[in-house]
Amino acid sequence: MSLPYVILTILSREPATGYDISKAFSHNVGHFWKASHQQVYRELAKMTQLEWVTSELHPQVGKPDKKIYTILPLGRSKLTAWFNQPTPYTATRDEFSAKLMACSVESVDSFIQQLDVLLPEAQSLLRHYQQLENQFYHNPESLEPHAKLEHLILKRNILERQTWIKWASEVKQQLETFPTFNTVNPAGSKKAY
Amino acid sequence: MSLPYVILTILSREPATGYDISKAFSHNVGHFWKASHQQVYRELAKMTQLEWVTSELHPQVGKPDKKIYTILPLGRSKLTAWFNQPTPYTATRDEFSAKLMACSVESVDSFIQQLDVLLPEAQSLLRHYQQLENQFYHNPESLEPHAKLEHLILKRNILERQTWIKWASEVKQQLETFPTFNTVNPAGSKKAY
DNA sequence: TAGTACATGTAACAGGTTACATGATTGA
DNA sequence: TCAATCATGTAACCTGTTACATGTACTA
Numbered sequence: 001m002s003l004p005y006v007i008l009t010i011l012s013r014e015p016a017t018g019y020d021i022s023k024a025f026s027h028n029v030g031h032f033w034k035a036s037h038q039q040v041y042r043e044l045a046k047m048t049q050l051e052w053v054t055s056e057l058h059p060q061v062g063k064p065d066k067k068i069y070t071i072l073p074l075g076r077s078k079l080t081a082w083f084n085q086p087t088p089y090t091a092t093r094d095e096f097s098a099k100l101m102a103c104s105v106e107s108v109d110s111f112i113q114q115l116d117v118l119l120p121e122a123q124s125l126l127r128h129y130q131q132l133e134n135q136f137y138h139n140p141e142s143l144e145p146h147a148k149l150e151h152l153i154l155k156r157n158i159l160e161r162q163t164w165i166k167w168a169s170e171v172k173q174q175l176e177t178f179p180t181f182n183t184v185n186p187a188g189s190k191k192a193y
Numbered sequence: 194m195s196l197p198y199v200i201l202t203i204l205s206r207e208p209a210t211g212y213d214i215s216k217a218f219s220h221n222v223g224h225f226w227k228a229s230h231q232q233v234y235r236e237l238a239k240m241t242q243l244e245w246v247t248s249e250l251h252p253q254v255g256k257p258d259k260k261i262y263t264i265l266p267l268g269r270s271k272l273t274a275w276f277n278q279p280t281p282y283t284a285t286r287d288e289f290s291a292k293l294m295a296c297s298v299e300s301v302d303s304f305i306q307q308l309d310v311l312l313p314e315a316q317s318l319l320r321h322y323q324q325l326e327n328q329f330y331h332n333p334e335s336l337e338p339h340a341k342l343e344h345l346i347l348k349r350n351i352l353e354r355q356t357w358i359k360w361a362s363e364v365k366q367q368l369e370t371f372p373t374f375n376t377v378n379p380a381g382s383k384k385a386y
Numbered sequence: 387t388a389g390t391a392c393a394t395g396t397a398a399c400a401g402g403t404t405a406c407a408t409g410a411t412t413g414a
Numbered sequence: 415t416c417a418a419t420c421a422t423g424t425a426a427c428c429t430g431t432t433a434c435a436t437g438t439a440c441t442a
Contacts, residue, residue: 001288001400001401002286002288002291003401003402005291005295006291006294009291009294009295009297009298012295012298013297013298017421017422018421018422018423019419019420019421019422029294031285031290032285032286032287032290032291032294033285033286033287033290033291034284034285034286034402035402036402036403036404037421037422037423038402038403038404038423038424039401039402039403041422041423041424042401042423042424045423060420060421063410063411063420063421064408064409064410064420064421064422065421065422066420066421067421067422079295079298079299080299083292083295083299083300083303083304084300084303086307086310087288087289087292087307087311088288089314089318090286090287090288090289091227091430092224092225092226092227092350093195093225093226093227093283093430094225094226094283094349095194095195095280095281095283096280096283097224097225097226097346097349098195098198098199098202098225098226099276099280100342100345100346101199101202101222101225101342101343101346102198102202102205102272102276103338103342104202104206104338104339104342105202105205105206105272106272106273106276107276110276110277111276114279114280117279118280121282145296145297145371145372146297148367148371149293149294149296149297150294152293152363152364152367153290153293153294155360155363156287156290156360157285159356159359159360160353160356162356163352163353163355163356166352167348167349167352170345170348171345174341174345178338178341179338194428194429196429196430210393210394211393211394211395212391212392212393212394227430228430229430229431229432230393230394230395231395231396231430231431231432232429232430232431234394234395234396235395235396235429236429238395253392253393255392255438255439256391256392256393256438256439257392257393257394257436257437257438258393258394259392259393260393260394284402286402
């Protein structure tokens with residue numbers, strides 16, 4: 001839904017190649033939107049056809065030619081239109097919770113084992129985010145506007161990770177006192193629910 | 194990804210119709226996975242072909258016939274296999290953050306106006322969740338296992354909503370002291386980033 | 387009489403994922 | 415010599431969304 005508009009936002013700042021844009025997706029933009037390079041190239045091709053953007057070829061030596069994209073007035077106005085539309089609430093799809101629900105018919109023990117993998121992973125991701133914060137945004141007052149915005153987005157990820165860790169720790173604690181009615185995993189159906 | 198397995202979890206508890214299953218998606222299952230009835234029917238058709246589930250027609254008077262689905266041993270083992278696989282980290286895609294980033298080239302004021310709509314919405318959703326908690330899970334000790342799991346999932350939603358509200362309030366505060374360099378929204382590009 | 391609950395689908399489209407495809411340069 | 419970086423794509427597939435399609439019974 002938002003993919004083309006995220007790209008248009010990037011191009012509103014300055015012209016860029018598909019490669020530059022996908023790099024942004026794997027760095028700071030990736031903190032709120034994931035997109036593969038294939039998606040980016042496909043989207044740029046579509047937006048070129050719609051005349052939201054244009055591209056110019058810049059030959060290089062020793063490297064493949066660069067195709068530098070620039071936003072067009074039409075694209076600029078499409079971005080504004082999207083920006084001013086009401087933002088729909090994002091539908092949740094959480095595989096971890098799906099497995100938690102499946103604990104009613106599957107082995108709780110093996111789920112706890114997964115938690116023991118996921119919790120440290122989440123903790124190290126959190127540390128990584130906190131490190132980025134210290135490194136790039138340690139002086140919030142002196143940041144340029146765009147960096148302040150990036151900082152806010154990073155803060156969201158930090159808060160979310162912290163919340164998840166807190167929640168998952170409680171889940172673990174609760175499951176440890178759970179009746180282990182399915183450790184051997186029979187194929188029968190449970191009457192419940 | 195998880196859709197078929199959520200359905201298999203439901204069917205592991207007891208046989209159900211497509212209608213029953215989609216009702217579950219719009220109630221408690223919907224707290225962690227959204228699926229339309231069309232998706233559910235499509236998935237049931239696919240799983241029937243794969244022999245993960247079977248169905249039996251139960252004629253009714255005055256109402257359309259029921260097609261009751263039952264999980265088959267193959268489906269049961271596919272569920273277990275999925276359950277025991279490592280759980281990948283869910284990719285974030287957040288339109289709200291995308292618009293926050295776009296504040297570097299669009300009107301901050303109009304974004305604050307959106308926040309004034311979204312914050313109360315989030316607050317009322319939070320109250321709704323808390324009401325559900327009081328209503329159905331007020332005595333956590335005496336709950337059946339499957340209800341304890343549902344309660345944990347509901348708690349996750351409560352914590353996430355609270356975190357979001359906290360974060361969004363800070364965003365609002367920060368944006369109110371922001372240089373309003375784009376209220377009139379020119380089509381030029383900003384050098385930054 | 388209008389809406390909700392019951393009950394089941396088809397079809398087109400949009401967006402995301404994975405696999406395939408190429409090829410030079412630079413650094414460990 | 416192996417991996418990473420630079421640089422661009424095509425194609426098939428899967429999943430989610432939206433629109434279309436039908437019909438009864440009950441309740442406000």
